[in-house]
Amino acid sequence: MDSALLSLLAAFLLSILGLFAFIWSLRKGLLVENVKAASAIFVKGEIGQVDDPALRPAAQASLQAAAMEPGDAAHVPDAQEVEERLAADRSSAFPVFMFIAFGCMWLLFGGIAGLTASLKLHWPDWLVSEAWMTFGRMRTMHLTAVLYGWITNVELGIIIWLMPRLLRRPLMGPMWIMLGGALVNTAIASGIGAIGAGWTDGLEYLEMPWQIGIFFAVGMVCIIVPVMYTLINRKVESLYVTTWYHTAGLLWITMLFIVGKLPGVHFGVQQAGMNWWYGHNVLGLWFTPVAVGAIYYFLPKIIARPVRSYNLSILGFWTLAFFYAQVGGHHLVGGPVPGWLVTLSIVQSMMMIIPVLAFTINMALTMKGRMRLALYSPTLRFVMFGGFMYMLSSLQGSFEALRSVQQVAHFTHFTVAHAHLGAYGFVTMVLFGAIYFMMPRILHYEWPFPKLISWHFWLASIGVMIYFVFLTYGGWLQGLAMLDPARPFMDSVAVTLPWLQWRSVGGGLMVASHLIFVGHFLAMVLRFGPNRAGAALFSTQARAMEVVHGE
Amino acid sequence: MENEVKLTTGAMVTFAIAVSALVVLPYIQVRGVEAPEGLKPYTSAELRGRASYIANGCMYCHSQQPRSESFAPADAKRGWGRASVPGDYMYDRPHLLGSMRTGPDLFNIGVRQPSKDWQLGHLFQPRAYVPGSIMPSYPYLFDVKDEADPGEEVVNLPPGHVPEGKVVVPTPEALDLVKYLQSLKRNYPILPPQPREAEGAKTSSAPMAAQPSSAS
Numbered sequence: 157m158d159s160a161l162l163s164l165l166a167a168f169l170l171s172i173l174g175l176f177a178f179i180w181s182l183r184k185g186l187l188v189e190n191v192k193a194a195s196a197i198f199v200k201g202e203i204g205q206v207d208d209p210a211l212r213p214a215a216q217a218s219l220q221a222a223a224m225e226p227g228d229a230a231h232v233p234d235a236q237e238v239e240e241r242l243a244a245d246r247s248s249a250f251p252v253f254m255f256i257a258f259g260c261m262w263l264l265f266g267g268i269a270g271l272t273a274s275l276k277l278h279w280p281d282w283l284v285s286e287a288w289m290t291f292g293r294m295r296t297m298h299l300t301a302v303l304y305g306w307i308t309n310v311e312l313g314i315i316i317w318l319m320p321r322l323l324r325r326p327l328m329g330p331m332w333i334m335l336g337g338a339l340v341n342t343a344i345a346s347g348i349g350a351i352g353a354g355w356t357d358g359l360e361y362l363e364m365p366w367q368i369g370i371f372f373a374v375g376m377v378c379i380i381v382p383v384m385y386t387l388i389n390r391k392v393e394s395l396y397v398t399t400w401y402h403t404a405g406l407l408w409i410t411m412l413f414i415v416g417k418l419p420g421v422h423f424g425v426q427q428a429g430m431n432w433w434y435g436h437n438v439l440g441l442w443f444t445p446v447a448v449g450a451i452y453y454f455l456p457k458i459i460a461r462p463v464r465s466y467n468l469s470i471l472g473f474w475t476l477a478f479f480y481a482q483v484g485g486h487h488l489v490g491g492p493v494p495g496w497l498v499t500l501s502i503v504q505s506m507m508m509i510i511p512v513l514a515f516t517i518n519m520a521l522t523m524k525g526r527m528r529l530a531l532y533s534p535t536l537r538f539v540m541f542g543g544f545m546y547m548l549s550s551l552q553g554s555f556e557a558l559r560s561v562q563q564v565a566h567f568t569h570f571t572v573a574h575a576h577l578g579a580y581g582f583v584t585m586v587l588f589g590a591i592y593f594m595m596p597r598i599l600h601y602e603w604p605f606p607k608l609i610s611w612h613f614w615l616a617s618i619g620v621m622i623y624f625v626f627l628t629y630g631g632w633l634q635g636l637a638m639l640d641p642a643r644p645f646m647d648s649v650a651v652t653l654p655w656l657q658w659r660s661v662g663g664g665l666m667v668a669s670h671l672i673f674v675g676h677f678l679a680m681v682l683r684f685g686p687n688r689a690g691a692a693l694f695s696t697q698a699r700a701m702e703v704v705h706g707e
Numbered sequence: 708m709e710n711e712v713k714l715t716t717g718a719m720v721t722f723a724i725a726v727s728a729l730v731v732l733p734y735i736q737v738r739g740v741e742a743p744e745g746l747k748p749y750t751s752a753e754l755r756g757r758a759s760y761i762a763n764g765c766m767y768c769h770s771q772q773p774r775s776e777s778f779a780p781a782d783a784k785r786g787w788g789r790a791s792v793p794g795d796y797m798y799d800r801p802h803l804l805g806s807m808r809t810g811p812d813l814f815n816i817g818v819r820q821p822s823k824d825w826q827l828g829h830l831f832q833p834r835a836y837v838p839g840s841i842m843p844s845y846p847y848l849f850d851v852k853d854e855a856d857p858g859e860e861v862v863n864l865p866p867g868h869v870p871e872g873k874v875v876v877p878t879p880e881a882l883d884l885v886k887y888l889q890s891l892k893r894n895y896p897i898l899p900p901q902p903r904e905a906e907g908a909k910t911s912s913a914p915m916a917a918q919p920s921s922a923s
Contacts, residue, residue: 166728277809280833280841291843292764354762358801387711395710403711404718411722415730424796426730426737428804433729441722477718481725490774491804492791494736500728563779567770567808638808641784645811646839653841 162496177474194462194469196322196396197453199237204228206460208533209596210603219532223459240324240391247326248317249598251333255313256591256598257681258341260674262305265348267670269298271663278656288352296351296363303361303438304344304372307579308409310587311446312337312379315402317594318453319383322399323390329382339375343368359427361435362416369417376410397469401449404477408441425493432487439578440480444546447586448472448515451543454586454593456522458536459529464521472514479507486557489566505557512550519543534609538589541617545581549574564639569652569659570631577624580666585616588673595680604685608676612669619665622658630655742797745895749798749887756887759880761801768842770805771814771891788815788893795893810842817892826885827862827877835868848881 195203206223208216273295276282283289320327327333347364350356356363364372383406387399416434456463463469485493485501523540530537552574556565565571592609596602603609630652637648679685749757760766773782775790783789791814796802805812820826828835831849833842851873855861860882862875869875877885 276843277841280843284844284846287763287847290763290845290847292767293762295767296764354759356761356764358761358766358803360767360806384711395714400714403714407715407718408722411719415726422734423800424737424740424802425793425804426733427800427802428796429733430730431802433725437725474717474721477721478724481721482728484729487806488804490778491772492793492795494733497729497733559778567806569809571806639779639781641781645785646837649809649841650839656841 163499166496166500190466191462193394193396194456194464194466196392196394197398197457198460198462199241200234201231202233202460203462204231204460205233206458206529206533208458208535208593210535210592210606210609211533212602212606215532215606219529222532223526223529237324241321243326244320244324245317245597247330248320251327251330251337252313252317252594253598254334254337255309255316256595257677258337259306259309259313259587260677262301262309262344263670264674266298266301266306267663267667269294269301271660271667273298274656274660274663278653278660287354293352293354296356297348299361300344300348300351300363302579304347304364305341307443307583307587308344309337309341310591311405311443311450312340314450314587314590314594315383315406315446316379317598318398318402318450319386322396322453323386323392325386325389325391327382328386328389332378332382336375336378339371339378341375343370343372343375346371357417359416359431359434361438362431366417366419369413373410373414373417376406376413380406380410396453397463397466397473398449398453400470400473401445401452404473405442405445405449408437408445408481412437412441425491428488428491429485429493429497433482433484436484436487437481439575440476440483443579443583444480445473445476447542447583448476448546450586450590451519451539451546454590455519455536455539455543458533458539458593459523459526461522461526463518465518468514468518472511472518475507475514476511479504479511483508483557486562489557489559489562502557502559505554508550508554512547512554515543516547534606534613535589535592537613538585538592541613542582542584542586542589545577545585549578549582552577564632564635566635567638568631568635569627569655570635573624573627573631576620576627580616580620581624585620588612588616591677595677599680601680601683603676604679605676608672612673612676615665615669615672619662619669621662622665623662626655626658626662630658737793740793740797743792743794743895743897746795746797746893749890752883753887753890755880756883756885756890757803759884760887761803763845765813766803766805768805768807768809769811769813770808771812772804773812773814782812785811786815786819787812788818789897791893792897794897810840813888813891815891815893817889818894821889823885823889824863826888827881828864828868830881830884831862831864831875832868835865845881848878848884850876850878852876 204223204225204227206216206220208219211219272283272289273291276291276294280291287293316327316333343364346368350365350368351363355365357365383403387403412434416430422430452463452469482504483501485497486505489498489502491498527540530540555561556571556574592603633651633655634648637643637651638645772791773787773789776783778790795814796804825836829837830845832844833840834844849862851870853873855874855876859876862877864875
């Protein structure tokens with residue numbers, strides 16, 4: 157079909173769909189504010205009671221004092237509902253702990269592999285004697301470990317932990333989820349081993365051989381079924397926005413993975429199109445929705461205020477679902493693929509500004525006048541930093557998709573810097589915050605050394621900023637040199653060198669922060685450090701304390 | 708109940724739209740494309756070399772998709788060749804278009820640098836040929852020994868890169884990899900009607916500049 161006709165048809169269909177969506181939302185009264193739905197994360201009487209489990213009672217008290225607003229004092233959380241939430245937490249504790257523990261292991265491994273790959277770019281004769289050490293394999297092991305090992309595991313943990321909380325009923329079929337988690341991690345470990353040994357499917361983000369991918373897909377199905385079953389048997393009436401994001405994310409990643417891995421179907425440029433449809437959707441339809449959903453839970457929960465607009469958050473969900481799914485083609489600008497495909501993806505990349513603004517406005521209004529609370533709560537600091545980076549990386553991504561920008565930025569480290577702003581600055585920082593929140597509830601034990609949380613935050617955030625700023629600049633220089641026919645290609649290599657070294661510095665800080673974080677995690681799990689909250693996993697005393705604190 | 712039905716169907720519908728647009732439509736559009744006459748299928752040695760290219764992750768630094776002259780004029784000027792078309796990739800499973808140019812595009816490396824000696828030596832030690840290169844060296848694709856066994860080749864390296872009294876012998880894997888690189892010659896004519904009319908994506912017929920002395 158003629159591509160002009162095709163784009164016209166697509167634009168027409170798009171407008172019609174938008175019109176229907178608008179009419180439908182008017183009919184459903186969605187444009188009227190819905191405070192009840194936004195407060196679904198709190199039990200009765202809990203609004204105004206701050207909640208940061210990573211804080212000591214004294215620190216919690218000062219956060220509470222800072223968060224006080226007129227009319228707060230009178231409420232007492234409903235004991236029955238708190239009990240229900242404790243039951244929900246108990247039901248998910250073990251599987252969630254498994255996912256987080258696996259995630260931490262992969263973070264440590266993946267970070268070190270990434271730093272090694274980064275160093276190899278400016279020390280090209282370092283660690284070259286064995287095939288598994290070469291840059292091409294090291295970088296891919298890094299990618300698989302952090303994307304599938306770290307982010308996917310921890311996001312699964314967050315989903316499994318929040319589902320029962322938000323649906324107000326214990327998790328169903330936790331054993332199936334454990335089995336699924338075991339399969340998923342078997343696939344990740346085998347995938348990394350295979351890549352190291354040189355067995356790969358050779359597609360970016362889809363390197364894990366499809367034979368191993370079967371374990372991943374089956375594992376995801378084992379996780380989805382109990383989650384859906386819990387969803388259907390929920391006790392709450394309407395779903396909170398986090399549940400929307402999380403359920404959809406689970407379905408999307410599984411479908412994406414299965415379509416992307418279908419053996420023997422994809423070939424040539426079509427495969428390239430599929431490859432980037434997958435590559436960008438892993439970020440757009442899995443990492444992003446789960447992390448955004450997590451922000452929608454943890455941020456209001458910590459500061460004890462519902463998000464400003466529930467409807468805006470739902471608008472964000474649907475626009476993200478529609479636009480983000482189609483942005484992948486912009487990775488092939490200037491490539492041998494049909495022009496309409498690239499144009500479609502660029503248009504949808506720009507449309508992504510809508511969900512991002514919906515999120516940003518909502519969060520800005522929720523946090524308005526309450527920003528200083530971040531001083532009291534490191535957990536909140538992580539989540540806020542992540543939310544801010546979401547806005548930044550998404551807006552950057554929208555403009556980066558434009559042909560004029562791509563002309564320079566495509567094929568350079570600029571893109572790599574952008575990817576890390578999204579996957580680390582945004583997603584990983586949110587995951588850190590979520591883990592700091594969840595772990596004390598899962599283990600009934602405090603983080604033994606709260607100072608380390610601050611160290612972790614500053615090392616990680618400064619590290620990723622150094623990484624992003626310097627590599628972005630170096631990548632842009634590289635692109636300009638590459639685009640200029642008068643300059644030899646080697647110029648585009650030479651200009652990046654100082655910035656590649658700075659990237660290693662940033663990466664070094666990030667790895668240092670991981671060492672602190674994982675060490676702290678281990679200290680907590682192994683009960684090192686001062687014992688404050690009582691040791692036993694299911695000690696009644698520990699629970700009693702949570703009830704008193706209104707959890 | 709309404710909520711989760713809405714959620715699941717909605718999520719699947721948006722997903723289906725995206726699959727149709729980015730996976731199914733290109734599939735239909737490209738399915739009919741035929742390989743240009745000048746393009747030959749890879750030989751088994753070249754395929755082994757290609758597998759080694761993939762296993763060692765060459766595609767993470769080298770693209771195989773020269774851009775058009777109107778969009779990025781430097782590509783053709785550097786001797787990377789005309790803009791590629793879907794037909795060029797008919798035998799490519801998996802595709803190796805690549806997304807980075809930490810090193811130069813290799814779509815036509817067989818035209819630009821046909822020398823086997825150069826390719827072998829460059830794999831053994833890139834900096835012996837291209838000063839300032841940040842490509843890793845691949846000593847594990849070679850044997851360094853006292854003397855070559857009968858039937859083995861010796862890599863001719865510039866002085867100073869081989870230990871005193873030793874010779875460098877390529878493994879069969881290195882030889883296959885070089886055969887694959889030498890096979891990357893897309894300088895045959897292509898037929899004009901190709902599905903890429905987007906602005907800045909016109910195909911060009913820039914003559915290939917053969918520069919056997921430089922790898923960039």
